[in-house]
Amino acid sequence: MSSQEGAGFEPATGDGPPPGGSAQARAASVRTAFEGLLQIRRLTGEGRDDPEAAPAAWELHRPVRAVALALESSGATPSAVDASGRRVAAGYRVRTGESAGSVRVDWTGPPGSGAAHHEEEALAECAEVLRRLGWTVLLYRGPRRRRYLEVEAPAGVPGGGGSGRGGALSDPWEMLDGPTPLTRRR
Numbered sequence: 001m002s003s004q005e006g007a008g009f010e011p012a013t014g015d016g017p018p019p020g021g022s023a024q025a026r027a028a029s030v031r032t033a034f035e036g037l038l039q040i041r042r043l044t045g046e047g048r049d050d051p052e053a054a055p056a057a058w059e060l061h062r063p064v065r066a067v068a069l070a071l072e073s074s075g076a077t078p079s080a081v082d083a084s085g086r087r088v089a090a091g092y093r094v095r096t097g098e099s100a101g102s103v104r105v106d107w108t109g110p111p112g113s114g115a116a117h118h119e120e121e122a123l124a125e126c127a128e129v130l131r132r133l134g135w136t137v138l139l140y141r142g143p144r145r146r147r148y149l150e151v152e153a154p155a156g157v158p159g160g161g162g163s164g165r166g167g168a169l170s171d172p173w174e175m176l177d178g179p180t181p182l183t184r185r186r
Contacts, residue, residue, distance in 0.1 A: 010065075011030070014080065014092050016081065017081065030072050034069055037056075053133075055133070060153050067103045067105065071105070071129060074126075079093045089110070089113075090113040093106045093108050097150050102152040104149065105148060105149040119146065123148070135152070135154070
């Protein structure tokens with residue numbers, strides 16, 4: 001049993017080490033987890049026309065994991081850090097946002113990686129992936145004019161609109177071993 005199988009699946013947030021093991025095994029795990037996410041959306045869609053088009057209640061309780069899985073399943077490259085915490089790969093970084101239930105997505109990398117140069121295009125691609133999956137995505141400029149995305153559930157989804165509160169469902173990560181235009185604030 002590999003360490004990934006023993007610990008359960010964890011989507012890459014960009015704050016961990018580079019994924020270990022074979023690329024094929026990782027891709028299969030990501031594919032299985034994402035298919036599980038879509039199945040949970042279908043099962044808990046509560047009579048919506050397209051239950052896959054908006055985050056499920058359990059995603060709202062784990063927005064960092066849900067957003068990281070969405071990005072990794074799209075083929076976006078996660079950033080990574082080594083054992084000392086030094087950034088060793090350029091890519092997305094998903095972490096808790098400033099408001100309750102929100103997630104922040106940065107494009108970051110080690111010095112000299114060109115991450116700052118590529119962030120606008122890379123974040124636009126991340127935003128498109130997340131909007132297609134029903135998340136509300138806003139583009140901001142932070143310190144040193146670096147761009148980042150603020151992601152939250154759309155209004156109208158039980159627990160959506162940034163509240164991060166939804167119905168209870170057992171942790172699907174254990175089971176798995178409305179588009180909003182991008183706006184810019186300057």
